[in-house]
Amino acid sequence: xxxxxxxxxxxxxxxxxxxxxxxxxxxxxxxxxxxxxxxxxxxxxxxxxxxxxxxxxxxxxxxxxxxxxxxxxxxxxxxxxxxxxxxxxxxxxxxxxxxxxxxxxxxxxxxxxxxxxxxxxxxxxxxxxxxxxxxxxxxxxxxxxxxxxxxxxxxxxxxxxxxxxxxxxxxxxxxxxxxxxxxxxxxxxxxxxxxxxxxxxxxxxxxxxxxxxxxxxxxxxxxxxxxxxxxxxxxxxxxxxxxxxxxxxxxx
Amino acid sequence: xxxxxxxxxxxxxxxxxxxxxxxxxxxxxxxxxxxxxxxxxxxxxxxxxxxxxxxxxxxxxxxxxxxxxxxxxxxxxxxxxxxxxxxxxxxxxxxxxxxxxxxxxxxxxxxxxxxxxxxxxxxxxxxxxxxxxxxxxxxxxxxxxxxxxxxxxxxxxxxxxxxxxxxxxxxxxxxxxxxxxxxxxxxxxxxxxxxxxxxxxxxxxxxxxxxxxxxxxxxxxxxxxxxxxxxxxxxxxxxxxxxxxxxxxxxxxxxxxxxxxxxxxxxxxxxxxxxxxxxxxxxxxxxxxxxxxxxxxxxxxxxxxxxxxxxxxx
Amino acid sequence: xxxxxxxxxxxxxxxxxxxxxxxxxxxxxxxxxxxxxxxxxxxxxxxxxxxxxxxxxxxxxxxxxxxxxxxxxxxxxxxxxxxxxxxxxxxxxxxxxxxxxxxxxxxxxxxxxxxxxxxxxxxxxxxxxxxxxxxxxxxxxxxxxxxxxxxxxxxxxxxxxxxxxxxxxxxxxxxxxxxxxxxxxxxxxxxxxxxxxxxxxxxxxxxxxxxxxxxxxxxxxxxxxxxxxxxxxxxxxxxxxxxxxxxxxxxxxxxxxxxxxxxx
Ligand SMILES: Nc1ncnc2c1ncn2[C@@H]1O[C@H](COP(=O)(O)OP(=O)(O)OP(=O)(O)O)[C@@H](O)[C@H]1O
Ligand SMILES: [Mg+2]
Numbered sequence: 090x091x092x093x094x095x096x097x098x099x100x101x102x103x104x105x106x107x108x109x110x111x112x113x114x115x116x117x118x119x120x121x122x123x124x125x126x127x128x129x130x131x132x133x134x135x136x137x138x139x140x141x142x143x144x145x146x147x148x149x150x151x152x153x154x155x156x157x158x159x160x161x162x163x164x165x166x167x168x169x170x171x172x173x174x175x176x177x178x179x180x181x182x183x184x185x186x187x188x189x190x191x192x193x194x195x196x197x198x199x200x201x202x203x204x205x206x207x208x209x210x211x212x213x214x215x216x217x218x219x220x221x222x223x224x225x226x227x228x229x230x231x232x233x234x235x236x237x238x239x240x241x242x243x244x245x246x247x248x249x250x251x252x253x254x255x256x257x258x259x260x261x262x263x264x265x266x267x268x269x270x271x272x273x274x275x276x277x278x279x280x281x282x283x284x285x286x287x288x289x290x291x292x293x294x295x296x297x298x299x300x301x302x303x304x305x306x307x308x309x310x311x312x313x314x315x316x317x318x319x320x321x322x323x324x325x326x327x328x329x330x331x332x333x334x335x336x337x338x339x340x341x
Numbered sequence: 342x343x344x345x346x347x348x349x350x351x352x353x354x355x356x357x358x359x360x361x362x363x364x365x366x367x368x369x370x371x372x373x374x375x376x377x378x379x380x381x382x383x384x385x386x387x388x389x390x391x392x393x394x395x396x397x398x399x400x401x402x403x404x405x406x407x408x409x410x411x412x413x414x415x416x417x418x419x420x421x422x423x424x425x426x427x428x429x430x431x432x433x434x435x436x437x438x439x440x441x442x443x444x445x446x447x448x449x450x451x452x453x454x455x456x457x458x459x460x461x462x463x464x465x466x467x468x469x470x471x472x473x474x475x476x477x478x479x480x481x482x483x484x485x486x487x488x489x490x491x492x493x494x495x496x497x498x499x500x501x502x503x504x505x506x507x508x509x510x511x512x513x514x515x516x517x518x519x520x521x522x523x524x525x526x527x528x529x530x531x532x533x534x535x536x537x538x539x540x541x542x543x544x545x546x547x548x549x550x551x552x553x554x555x556x557x558x559x560x561x562x563x564x565x566x567x568x569x570x571x572x573x574x575x576x577x578x579x580x581x582x583x584x585x586x587x588x589x590x591x592x593x594x595x596x597x598x599x600x601x602x603x604x605x606x607x608x609x610x611x612x613x614x615x616x617x618x619x620x621x622x623x624x625x626x627x628x629x630x631x632x633x634x635x636x637x638x639x640x641x642x643x644x645x646x647x648x649x650x651x652x653x654x655x
Numbered sequence: 656x657x658x659x660x661x662x663x664x665x666x667x668x669x670x671x672x673x674x675x676x677x678x679x680x681x682x683x684x685x686x687x688x689x690x691x692x693x694x695x696x697x698x699x700x701x702x703x704x705x706x707x708x709x710x711x712x713x714x715x716x717x718x719x720x721x722x723x724x725x726x727x728x729x730x731x732x733x734x735x736x737x738x739x740x741x742x743x744x745x746x747x748x749x750x751x752x753x754x755x756x757x758x759x760x761x762x763x764x765x766x767x768x769x770x771x772x773x774x775x776x777x778x779x780x781x782x783x784x785x786x787x788x789x790x791x792x793x794x795x796x797x798x799x800x801x802x803x804x805x806x807x808x809x810x811x812x813x814x815x816x817x818x819x820x821x822x823x824x825x826x827x828x829x830x831x832x833x834x835x836x837x838x839x840x841x842x843x844x845x846x847x848x849x850x851x852x853x854x855x856x857x858x859x860x861x862x863x864x865x866x867x868x869x870x871x872x873x874x875x876x877x878x879x880x881x882x883x884x885x886x887x888x889x890x891x892x893x894x895x896x897x898x899x900x901x902x903x904x905x906x907x908x909x910x911x912x913x914x915x916x917x918x919x
C-alpha cells in the first residue's frame with residue numbers, strides 16, 4: 090500500500106479558546122526500536138468529539154497512551170494548559186479518562202464495585218465521596234445495579250460500559266477511548282453509541298468503525314504510519330474516496 | 342473434569358493439629374520473609390505481575406499431557422515461577438495459587454494449608470531456584486538441564502515431605518506411603534521437568550530479555566545456592582533412608598517427640614506383617630532413583646536437541 | 656461455558672449467605688480444627704458435627720445433600736490412609752491372606768482409618784459450604800479485615816479475576832493443539848514423549864508470555880487510574896449484631912462437641 094510520509098493535506102490546526110488538548114510534534118519509538126509516532130500534532134477543543142481512524146499499526150493506541158503520561162515521547166502535550174510532567178501526573182490522570190481496548194485489562198478487580206471505586210480511591214477521595222462517585226458513574230453508563238457483580242461474569246458489552254464507568258468515576262475532563270465498539274454485537278454496539286452520544290464530555294476515540302464515526306463524531310483525524318495524514322470535518326473527509334483508499338479505509 | 346487434583350494436595354483431617362501448626366509456623370516465617378523482601382526489592386509494577394503469574398501458574402496446571410501408563414504430566418510450576426520471578430516472588434505466587442485451590446476448589450485443606458504451601462510452594466522454590474542459581478551465568482543449555490533436574494527433584498522432594506507428614510500424623514504407614522508417593526511422582530516429576538524446560542526454552546527464544554541473569558539474580562543472592570543444595574541433598578539422602586530403614590527414622594521422630602500414634606513402636610511390628618516385594622527397598626529405591634535420573638537426563642538431552650533443530654515458531 | 660466449573664458460589668438468599676464473610680471463615684476454620692482435635696473413634700461427637708453441617712446446609716437453602724454431593728473430592732486421598740488399618744497397635748480383628756501377604760486389621764487401625772475419613776469428609780463439606788454461600792471477593796475482603804498482608808490478598812484478587820481469562824486462553828491453546836494433532840492422523844498418535852512435552856511446554860511458555868504482557872497492560876490501566884504503588888481498598892462490610900450472635904452460637908456448639916468428645 091503506497092503511503093506518502095509527509096501529510097497529504099495542508100493541516101491547519103484549528104485553535105479555539107479553551108483548547109483542552111494540545112499535542113505538538115509528538116514522536117515516539119518503542120524500546121525495541123519500532124517507531125510508532127513520527128511527529129503528531131493535534132488540538133481538541135472543550136466539548137468536541139473527535140475520532141481517530143487509520144489502519145492497524147498506525148499508532149492510534151500509542152498516541153492514546155501518551156495522553157495520560159503512560160508513555161512519554163518527544164514533543165509536547167498539554168492538557169487544559171498543563172504540560173505532562175512528573176508532578177502533574179496525578180492531576181493529568183484524573184483529568185484524562187483513558188479506556189483501554191480490551192476491557193479485561195481495564196477491569197482488573199474481582200467485582201464491578203471495586204473496579205469503579207479504584208480510581209476515586211487512588212485519587213485520595215474520602216470514603217463517602219467514593220461511594221457517590223461509584224453510584225454516579227454506574228448510573229451514567231446505565232448499569233446502576235451492577236456494583237456487586239463479578240467482572241468475569243459480564244458480557245462484552247457490559248464490560249465496555251463498566252470500563253467507561255471506571256474512568257467516569259474520576260470525573261475526567263476528557264474521555265479517551267481505544268476502539269470502544271470493537272467486538273460488540275449490533276445491539277450492544279447500538280446501545281454503546283447511544284451512551285456515547287449522551288455523555289456530556291469531550292471525547293477522543295480511536296476506531297475502525299467508520300459508520301459510528303459518521304453518526305457520532307463531527308471531526309475525524311486520519312493517522313497512518315505514525316503521522317496525522319488528515320484532520321477535518323468527518324463529512325468532508327468521508328467524501329474523499331482517494332484519501333480513504335490510500336489509508337486502507339472504506340466509506341461506510 | 343478440567344481440574345485433576347494432584348496427589349500432593351493434602352485434605353483436612355489427614356494431618357494432626359500439631360503437624361499442621363508446625364508447618365503453618367514454618368510457612369508463615371517464609372512467607373513473611375518473602376513479603377518483606379519483595380516489598381523492598383520489587384517495583385510497583387510487580388504487584389499486577391505477581392497476580393497474573395499466579396493466574397498463569399493456575400491455568401498452566403490444566404495443560405496436562407500424557408506421560409506413560411495413564412499418568413499425565415501434571416504441572417506444579419514452583420520451579421518455573423522461581424526461575425522467572427526470583428525466589429521470593431515465586432513463594433508468594435505459589436502461596437496464592439495453593440490458597441485459592443484450597444479455598445475455592447477444596448483442592449487441599451485449610452488447616453493443613455500451611456503444610457501444602459510448604460511442600461508445593463516453598464520447598465519447590467528453594468530447590469528449583471537454588472539449583473538454577475548455580476548455573477545462572479552459564480549458557481542456555483546448561484541452564485535448561487539444571488532447570489529440568491531441579492524441577493524433577495523439587496517434585497520428588499515435595500512428595501517425600503508429604504509422605505513424611507502423613508506418616509508423622511499417623512495417617513499412613515511409612516513403608517507404604519513413601520514408595521507409593523515417590524513412585525507416582527517419578528513420572529509426574531518427569532512431566533514437570535520436561536514442561537519447565539520446554540517453557541523456558543520457548544521464553545528464551547521469544548523474549549530472552551525476561552531471563553537475563555541479572556534479572557533473575559536480583560531476587561536471590563548466592564545464599565540460595567547453598568540452601569538449594571542442602572535441601573536437595575537432604576531429599577536425596579532421606580528418601581532411600583526412609584524407605585530402606587523406616588525403623589531408624591521412626592526412632593528419631595519418636596525421640597524428637599513428633600510421632601503421634603500408630604506406628605510409634607518400631608520393635609512391635611508384627612512379624613506377620615510383611616510385604617515381600619518391598620523387602621529390599623533400600624537397594625531398590627537407590628537403583629530406581631538412579632535409573633530415573635538417567636532416563637531424565639537422556640530425555641533432557643533429546644529435548645534439547647529437538648528444540649535446537651526446530652525453527653522458532655510463534 | 657466452563658466458568659461454572661470454577662465458580663462454586665450458589666446464588667441464594669439465606670441467613671447464611673447474608674452473614675459476614677469473616678464470621679463464616681472463622682467458623683469454618685474452627686469447625687475443621689474442632690474435628691482435628693477430637694479423639695479417634697468419637698462417633699457421637701462426629702455425628703453431632705455432621706448434624707451441625709446438615710443444619711448449615713438447610714439454613715443456607717442449598718438442600719440437605721448439597722455439600723454431601725460434592726464431598727467426593729477427598730476420596731482419592733483416602734487411598735493413602737488405607738495402610739493405617741493394619742496398624743500394629745491394638746487388637747487384631749482378622750487375618751487376611753492375600754497370596755504371599757498377610758494383612759491384619761486391628762481395632763485401633765480401623766478406628767483410626769475411619770476417624771481420618773470422617774474428619775476429612777466433614778471438613779471438606781464445611782469448606783464447600785463456605786464457598787457455596789460466600790462470594791469469593793467477600794472472602795478476600797474478610798482476609799483483609801483479618802490482617803492478612805495486603806500484598807497476598809492483592810495477588811489472590813488478581814488470581815481470582817484472571818483465573819477465568821487465562822484458563823480461557825489455556826483452553827484455546829489446548830483446542831488449537833487438538834485441532835493440529837488431529838490433522839496428523841495416520842501417523843503414530845501423540846508422537847514421541849519429548850515432542851509432546853515440547854508442544855505442551857511451548858503452550859506453557861506462550862501462556863506465560865501472554866500473561867506477562869497482560870500484566871503490563873493492567874499496570875498501565877492501574878496507573879491511568881491513579882495507582883502510585885500503594886493499593887487502597889474500601890471495605891464495605893461491617894459486623895452486625897446478628898453476625899456476632901452467629902459467631903458466638905457456632906463457637907458454643909463447637910465447644911459442646913468438644914465436650915462430648917473428651918468427657919466420657
Ligand atoms: N509494546 C510494543 N512494543 C513494540 N512495538 C509496539 C508495541 N505496541 C505497538 N507497537 C508497534 O507500534 C506501532 C503502532 O501500534 P499501535 O498499537 O499504536 O497501532 P494502532 O493504530 O492502535 O493499531 P490497531 O488499529 O491495530 O489497534 C505498530 O507498528 C506496532 O507494531
Ligand atoms: Mg490499537
